[in-house]
Amino acid sequence: MFLKRLLLAAMMIATPAMAQDPETRVAQGLLIGRSADGIDSFKGVPFATPPVGPLRWRPPVAPATWDGGRDASSVGAICIQAPANGDPGVGPGSPSEDCLTLNVWTPAERSGPLPVMVWIHGGGYNNGSGTPPLYDGTRLARRGVVVVTINYRLGRLGFFDHPALAAERTAGELAGNYGVMDQIAALQWVRANIAAFGGDPGQVTIFGESAGGAAVTQLMVAPAARGLFHRAVVQSGLGRQRSARLADDRPGRPSAQTLGVAFAQAVGLGRDATAQALRDLPAERLLGPMPAFYSENLVVDGQVVPEDVVEAFAAGRQAPVPLMIGTNSAEFWWIRPSEAGAYGRTDDAMTDAEYDALRAAYGGQEGYDAHVVSDLIFNEPARHLARLHARAGNPAFLYRFDVVPESNPEPSGGATHASERPYVFDNLDTVGRPMGDRDFWAATAMADYWTTFSRAGDPNGGQRPVWPEFGTAPDQLLEFTNEGPVAKPIPNAARLDLIERFYTRTRP
Incomplete structure (x- = not known):
């Protein structure tokens, strides 16, 4: 009996205690997260009241409080959207x-x-979420930052x-851009609560890709977002688009109304559809036909945007604020x-x-097409916004992403739209195909540049190649290549100059 007790005591000493789930208190109540590999995570945290019933097509409302501990171990639902069709x-x-x-x-262990x-x-303001493994923030957090991913109405x-x-709205009530309002509400929640996770509410970087990149630029011009972030990163975020106005039609751009x-006519409600009839529509009826991002989902409402x-x-x-902005080398290679x-x-x-002139600059019709x-859509507008931002006296850093895995099955001749995302998050294991050393080097470099920028408003540091600042080195960028990052003049500048002159004439 004595020997059995001695062995039991030894086993108790040798066996480490089970780690307790991390807890933190936000304005709404206590959250119980999970910890793994030195990183604490809290998922499915509400930043607004569910926008259902009478709150459909209303500005977001602050979330309710709760009693006791709320389980934050798993992500919440994605917003209403059509089937994913394999989009990671x-x-x-x-x-x-x-x-x-x-x-x-x-980080579970942090100081200051x-x-x-x-x-x-991204997702054209029609699909996507902040929940997929592609956007898991673990590897970025290991670099000494707090990572937040959000959902917003689509x-x-x-x-x-x-x-x-419009007829039922009170004077001055915000309208039209409910998804952008959700983004602002999430940033307001971050400002109020991120200190509970070890984050600095005075050092917030917003970053996004495609529609998310366009969202970053919209937030940069949104009065209600001013002061909620302190750095901005735009990945393939357009820049020259002309948005639909809320109620006023203009040539080539019907208004949101x-x-x-x-749409109401197309689903059988007629021109005189009531607000209640619209709110009574099942959410699935709102999905088709899918609204076009470039001409329907981008809205200038006069207040939010x-x-x-x-x-x-x-x-x-x-x-x-300091701005990093860039594009991929073969963005929409499949669109003619x-x-x-x-x-x-x-x-x-x-x-x-x-x-x-442009066809000649591309070397003929094939190159033009x-x-x-x-x-x-991407390359000239990104250069233009970088120039304008630097001209206003703000730090600006332009990039071009041209890393192409050897296993890439696409005949794109470069890095296609959205292909930089797993590199930025250092989540190459989510790609679903073999990746080589050059891919892991590129992911390490990009994640390091991005997190350094979030810390200092400047991506430079360490032993990485120097990324030229656009104001002091005009028309110089950092290109991410298969051989590593390279500072160089903007590629294909001559054809971008011709496009700039075209836009100057048509959209002065």
């Missing part, structure tokens, strides 16, 4: 209107307030208006300028002389 940026779970949640990753990085996902639930909704009337992004930047009215969609129509206003849409 969508995330698990079924769509729901009750989706306004966020996720936080923070840490920089905060808030990710805004499609017609997030970007929509109708005369019947005109588009809302057309007061003007087009490029107009605000040209006038110096954007947030005066002859196609009927909004992107394909971008060159329709060219004169014969402009078209001939393969690259002009990417240059019109």
Whole structure:
């Protein structure tokens, strides 16, 4: 018996105690997260009241409090959207209107307030979420930052208006850009609560890709977002788009209300649909036909987003924060300028002389067809915004991503749209195909540059190649290549100059 007790005592001494789940208290109550590999995570945290029933097409409302500990071990529902079709940026779970949640990753051991990085996902404002493994913040958090990923309302639930909704609004009530309002509400929640996770509310970086990149630029011109963030990163975030106005039609851009009337007619509610009838529609009825991001989901409502992004930047009215902005080398390689969609129509206003000059700059029709849409939508607009931001006296850093895995099956001739995401998050294991050493080196470099920027407002540091600042080194960028990052002049500048002259003529 004595020997058995001695052995039992030895086993108790040798066996470590089970780690306790991390807890933290926010304004709404106590959260119980999970800890793994030195990182604490808190998932599915509500930052607003579910926007359902009478709150559909209303500005977000602060979340309710709760009693006791709330389990924060798993992500919440993704926002209402069409099936994912394999997009790794969508995330698990079924769509729901009750989706306004966020996720936080923070080092378990930390000293002093840490920089905060808030990710805004892409997906054309129609799909995506902050919940997929692709956007897991663990590896970024290991670099000494707090990472937050958010959901926001999408499609017609997030970007929509109708005369019947306008008629019931009180004077001055915000409308149209409900998804952007959700992003602002999430940033307000971060400011109020991130210190509980070890984050510094005075050192917040917003970063996003595609529609998320466009969201970052919208937040840079949104009065209600001013002061909620202190650095900005735009990954393939357009820049020259002309948004739909809330109620006023303009040539080539029907207003949000005109588009809302057309949708109500398409689903059988007629021109005189009531606000109640619209709110009674099952969420799935709002999905089709899918609204076009470039011409329908981007809205200038006059209050949340007061003007087009490029107009605000040209006038110096954007947030005066350090900016990293860039594109991929083969963004929309599969879209041809002859196609009927909004992107394909971008060159329709060219004169014969402009078209001939550009075709020659691309080396002929084949080169023009393969690259002009990417240059019109992404590459020239990114250069333009970087120039405008630097001209206003703000730090600006331009990049080009051209890392292509050897296992890449796409005939893109470069890095396609959205392919930089797993590198930025250092989550190459989520790609689903073999990745080589050059990919892991590129992911390490990008994650290091991004987190250093969040800490200092400047991506430079350590032994990495120096990233030129656009104001002091005009038209110089950092290109991420298969051989590593390289500082160099902007590639293909001559054809971008021709596109700039085209935009100056058509959109002065």
